[in-house]
Amino acid sequence: MEKLKSFYQSLFLHARLFVAVGIIAALFILAFFYPAFLEAAKITFWLLIILLGLDMLMLYSNAKGIKGRRVTPERFSNGDQNPIQIEIVNDYPFAVAIEVIDEVPFQFQMRDFQFHVQLNRSTSRNIQYELRPTERGEYHFGELHFFVSSPISLIRRRYSIEQARNVPTYPSFLQMRKYQLMAVSNRLMDLGVKKIRRLGHSTAFEQIKEYVRGDDYRTVNWKATARSNKLMVNQYSDERSQSVFCLIDKSRAMKMPFEGMTLLDYAINATLVISNIAIYKQDKAGLITFAERVSSQIPASSRVIQMSRLQEVLYNQQTQFLEADYARLYSAIRSTVSQRSLLILFTNFESMTALHRQLPYLQKLARNHLLLVIFFENTELKELLESEPSNTEDIYVKTIGEHFAFEKKLIVKELERHGILAILTPPQYVTVNTLNKYLEIKARGMI
Secondary structure, eight states: OHHHHHHHHHEEEOHHHHHHHHHHHHHHHHHHHOTTHHHHHHHHHHHHHHHHHHHHHHHHSSTTOEEEEEEOOSSEETTSOEEEEEEEEEOSSSOEEEEEEEOOOGGGOOTTOEEEEEEOTTOEEEEEEEEOOOSOEEEEEOOEEEEEEOSSOSEEEEEEEOOOEEEEEESOHHHHHHHHHHHHTTOGGGGTOOOOOOOSOOSOEEEEEEOOTTSOGGGBOHHHHHHHTSOEEEEEOOOOOOEEEEEEEOSGGGOOEETTEEHHHHHHHHHHHHHHHHHHTTOEEEEEEESSSEEEEEEEEOOTTHHHHHHHHHHTOOOOSSOOOHHHHHHHHHHHOOSOOEEEEEOOOOSHHHHHHHHHHHHHHHHHSEEEEEEEOOHHHHHHHHSOOOSHHHHHHHHHHHHHHHHHHHHHHHHHHTTOEEEEEOGGGHHHHHHHHHHHHHHTTOO
16 A cells, blocks of 8 residues: 555656647547547557556666765855755666756745756766855755656656755855965955055064065165075064954844845855954954844954854844944943954944944044944945936935935045044945955054
8 A cells, every 4th residue: 555655646647648648539539520530549549558558667667766865065155156966876777857856945935946857877967056045044955856757758757865954054154265265375366355565564573584586675684695695585474463353233224135135144254254364364353243232252362263163153143123232332342352453343324313323432442442344335225326317206216315325425434534444335345345454454554
């Protein structure tokens, strides 16, 4: 009984069978008016029965004619294209046509996710595709289904392979690795990072080395050159062990979406990159997240495990529905951060009124630390401003949009007037723009 149920559940009729049945029915109808068609209808009917039986025998004679599995990463990188691979092996002694249906996580809302492949006998095939998650959390994959047709293609046999798996989605570690690789190979300019001219040298002497093309001739050590009979130069190291704290606002202002991701997710991805580059530059990276209260706080450190700690904490961050309390943020920083540090604040101000409510606390932070405020352009507003109005209502809407866009620029000027660094950036460029500013601050020795 169980085998019969399994057979029934795996059997699916092919569209070709319905076409054949329609043709036979038409022949029998014609035979009612023209008896000469009766023999042709009977022959066609029995031929269909034989082919149907043969098709069924071919597909069900091998208990495991098709094997397959899904290969996924251990974890997804949020906002990036993550590779998925499906491996298929055909153990049938004939070529088959396979329709592959993968039960991808519901978050992607892909209702018709399928592939069609042709496999010769005793061969295998790998199917590769990519998924771009836009939310952190667990993504559940279901079963993997193969609908197999023989060369006759009157029926299809379904193979359902249990491949259920949960894949956690972390902040963008792929982006972090990409920037780290470019930093190691000195190719950050390929990603849009500007080359910043360094002003002067650090006073920290590191070593004397042999001159190579590109070294500053002003660092030539003439005494060492005379002793070794080779041109030698002094090498200086950058000032190190400076603290860099990323402050992430989790209030409702950061819930605004852009290309499927919230502003909070863009800030988290940028935080990972900046922290990783800071540690690579031998600075210390720390983190503070806050909304109506300070929820997470990681002291600045340059230890090897620091990035793992940051990833685990950032994985669980969610936006709140209340206003951010900058008074509590100032109290937390004053009590825990004693050394002058670079504070990179990711937030979003939509109006001058919103800025003026928090400006006193930002000024207090800027007295003891170097404060850099990162907030976001409304890209949809930018598209509105570039469009041509077609009626009176569009003119009013565009005028209001221009007012909001101008107010964003005024916020930058207001912050700079009070000695606070500020960047107004589109969400997709927040990482590059913040990294450029960090490297500029390092080059100018501002901390």
